Amino acid sequence: MGVIERDPYTGHGTTGHEWNGIKELNTAVPWLIWAFLIGSVAFSILWWILMPAWPLGTTYTKGLLGDDVRKDVAAHLQAAKEERSVWMNRIEKEDFAAIQADPALMKDVRETGHALFGDNCAACHGVKATGGPGFPDLIDKAWLWGGTPDAVFQTIRVGINSEHPDSRAAQMPAWGKDGMLDNTAITNVVAYVYSLSHPGGEGKTSAEQVAAGKKVFEDNCVACHGTDGKGNTEVGAPDLTDDFWLYGGDEASIYNSVYDGRQGHMPTWENRISDADRKILTLYVLDLGRVSP
Template structure:
């Protein structure tokens, strides 16, 4: 270890430490460092004097400016409540059509509705409301119980096959399991139903089977789905002529539906969501459907 050695290049003394030929210089601390340390210390003193800073048992130093973050937050919440109250009262009092006619009011509805949907509905219907196996796609025009805001709001309120006394009730019969139809009859009606929404099926399947399926449909299915198979919103029976399927529109899925039946379930949100929230959610879903078309 060298002692009292001066570096020939910088003129600084060395500390005597050396690592693989690299010697440590005893160079002075740069002056800007002292400057920023002094500024930081002065800032701290000024901050302690002006702002709440030091705990004093059950209280604290209030500072000369008297700033109270809790009071600021409380005031902000009060202002937000007043501002929210102005437009929520309108939503509670006005009809669906009146609300939809006001673009600025609808902007508030859509912002709030998006949050309500994410918190309460997305778990089943997906974050984009496009559903999944067993859960309807809410962005289409295919609604089991009607897609106008009033019908949507009522469905949200009472649910489907729920515990609510006014729940919407619907069930697809198990034609195969309960031996209401024979296997060949189910095969035929599955082909016919597929052909309603997919013209290519009619070209692939012999016309005789399609006609046989049509006869089975007329004898067993028209009561709920209608003569034209476009469903019945009074019964919650889906339209079988479009391409929107809750449980899948392939041959295997439709066969399972006809054989085993279906009984969907949606909980009642009466008591879970306020009438205001249900109204906002209905308007949001209706607008979401229109935007997706």
């Protein structure tokens, strides 16, 4: 029987392993480690007994506590559905003005509308609803078809140049591409339209060219944009006197719009989301415009 070598300083035996003169001691496992291991095993066994744990073919052990996370989730979802139904019923029954006057209800509108907008509208109008070339900014208060709740709701419902039978329909003719106006007339009317939103003129065009463009405008454009150029929400014609431009307000962009024409498109959402959700979206986008700087 071999004699166990002991460390002269600690009295512990050695394992016989040595690295560069350093010998490994054969010390006992600390009691804290034993306590942790024993406690972990005991807790695991207790958890297996109390909670659902072991698969048994088509079922599983239910545990003495009978806890069921799936049932808990279903109960939470049902409670949320019941809570949502309370204010959703009010959304469906109350008019726009009454909803807008109720801070608690508008809080629900903002929370739900944010998700609805992100899922259905942000792809075109942007996550901040500021739009982009060809896609309207929804917070600038420049509404082609009117910015009342009823008008916005109708636009969401039927769309613009969509397949809906009641779709809003609008098209800017291609005055140049289709040969209705020559280049001189187009250049002149562009100068006039530009001057409407830039009254100072900024020295870009002569007064004679603007005057000639006004005559072209009166002969060809007032039916939609009005004699004052302020547009017409009945036909979706934009106001040409403000600084909100769907396709750009510089002279080159205006020239392209006149020459090539424009025809926007917005899908109908009537069969995609419910009336209540369209109502929430209407209130949501109008609220964005109201709170925007």
